[in-house]
Amino acid sequence: xxxxxxxxxxxxxxxxxxxxxxxxxxxxxxxxxxxxxxxxxxxxxxxxxxxxxxxxxxxxxxxxxxxxxxxxxxxxxxxxxxxxxxxxxxxxxxxxxxxxxxxxxxxxxx
Amino acid sequence: xxxxxxxxxxxxxxxxxxxxxxxxxxxxxxxxxxxxxxxxxxxxxxxxxxxxxxxxxxxxxxxxxxxxxxxxxxxxxxxxxxxxxxxxxxxxxxxxxxxxxxxxxxxxxxxxxxxx
Numbered sequence: 001x002x003x004x005x006x007x008x009x010x011x012x013x014x015x016x017x018x019x020x021x022x023x024x025x026x027x028x029x030x031x032x033x034x035x036x037x038x039x040x041x042x043x044x045x046x047x048x049x050x051x052x053x054x055x056x057x058x059x060x061x062x063x064x065x066x067x068x069x070x071x072x073x074x075x076x077x078x079x080x081x082x083x084x085x086x087x088x089x090x091x092x093x094x095x096x097x098x099x100x101x102x103x104x105x106x107x108x109x110x
Numbered sequence: 111x112x113x114x115x116x117x118x119x120x121x122x123x124x125x126x127x128x129x130x131x132x133x134x135x136x137x138x139x140x141x142x143x144x145x146x147x148x149x150x151x152x153x154x155x156x157x158x159x160x161x162x163x164x165x166x167x168x169x170x171x172x173x174x175x176x177x178x179x180x181x182x183x184x185x186x187x188x189x190x191x192x193x194x195x196x197x198x199x200x201x202x203x204x205x206x207x208x209x210x211x212x213x214x215x216x217x218x219x220x221x222x223x224x225x226x
Binding site: 101 | 114144151152153154156159205215216217218220
């Protein structure tokens with residue numbers, strides 16, 4: 001079945017860039033998403049990218065997609081303490097189901 | 111717009127009792143609603159997909175008689191955990207979708223269920 005994988009933890013210094021990586025297996029993925037989850041809360045959609053795009057930028061967020069390698073990344077520029085959260089990579093194909101990765105816990109050190 | 115609420119935000123119950131969780135789309139009509147379960151430090155696992163007025167579609171391994179889903183209107187879906195046991199303790203999150211096009215789902219804040 002479809003699978004989405006990401007590393008569990010990432011620690012960066014405040015002000016540096018954070019890069020969270022994700023790989024997926026479904027070659028028919030149509031949309032790829034990045035969600036943010038703060039402690040005890042639901043998921044907030046940060047950004048998404050169509051599978052026919054290779055890059056999308058939205059303020060401090062840059063998404064890169066390598067469709068050939070089925071690799072997706074999220075770069076957060078000038079990381080702030082408020083960026084501490086769990087970041088979920090997700091994908092969906094033509095079906096309505098979204099498959100989530102295990103989440104990457106981003107921690108910010110001063 | 112696109113706000114989804116859940117009620118209650120947390121609930122503690124005794125083993126053997128049933129618990130109902132509500133999911134509401136506050137400012138849009140949701141053609142489809144989804145129920146997820148999230149264990150500590152783990153990802154979201156889709157439990158079921160429901161369309162208004164029809165039976166929910168459950169994922170493999172999810173007991174439909176234990177997790178009853180009702181989607182009676184375009185703004186409300188309920189998940190009832192019947193005869194809850196401690197292993198049902200989890201964070202339950204719902205989401206709602208406006209259309210089937212972009213598959214964008216708007217997530218509720220989640221309900222933490224603790225079964226004693």
